[in-house]
Amino acid sequence: MICVRESRLLRHGLAALLAIGLNLTAWAQEAMPVIELSAGFHRIEAEVAAQDRHRQVGLMHRPTMPAQRGMLFVFPQANTHCMWMRNTFIPLSVAFLDEEGRIINIEDMTPHSEDNHCARRPARYALEMNRGWFAQRGITPGSKLRGLERAPAPR
Numbered sequence: 001m002i003c004v005r006e007s008r009l010l011r012h013g014l015a016a017l018l019a020i021g022l023n024l025t026a027w028a029q030e031a032m033p034v035i036e037l038s039a040g041f042h043r044i045e046a047e048v049a050a051q052d053r054h055r056q057v058g059l060m061h062r063p064t065m066p067a068q069r070g071m072l073f074v075f076p077q078a079n080t081h082c083m084w085m086r087n088t089f090i091p092l093s094v095a096f097l098d099e100e101g102r103i104i105n106i107e108d109m110t111p112h113s114e115d116n117h118c119a120r121r122p123a124r125y126a127l128e129m130n131r132g133w134f135a136q137r138g139i140t141p142g143s144k145l146r147g148l149e150r151a152p153a154p155r
Contacts, residue, residue: 037072037127037147039139046072046127050152059128060087070129076154078122085113091131096123101145106134125151 032054037044045068049055055073059065075081083094089111096104096119107117108131119126125148134140 033152035147035150037145039143039145042137043068044070046070048072048151050074050154059090063089065090065130070127072151073126074151074154075124078124080119081123081126082116082118083126084116085109085111092128093131093134095127095134097125099124101148103141103143105141
């Protein structure tokens with residue numbers, strides 16, 4: 001049996017842990033630069049996750065994202081990187097890009113899923129947009145994104 005004092009301590013401890021978790025997420029999401037990318041004549045405002053802490057959090061815990069907005073993940077080296085949707089509320093599509101900005105493959109991802117969605121060959125970047133964004137604009141594998149040279153170097 002838990003006494004009232006222990007119950008209060010437990011509640012305060014859980015509340016503190018939740019606040020720390022939310023603060024860490026906010027800390028990781030703040031100060032991400034935004035660059036403009038383009039896919040054909042389609043404009044993209046991309047938050048850039050070039051630091052490890054930003055890549056780890058990505059778009060977690062966000063309830064919505066504007067239609068022209070996305071997140072560009074800049075990796076230190078080309079590899080068959082994988083993405084997942086833990087703690088992510090927004091349905092997303094991810095495009096994996098090579099060094100030159102050509103789309104390798106595009107995958108649709110389901111919120112809260114821990115299923116891996118991976119590049120089919122080594123990718124240097126991944127761009128997450130609202131689900132269906134690429135398909136609705138006819139952007140397919142082989143299409144090239146412009147503006148990646150403005151992205152900060154990965155750390």
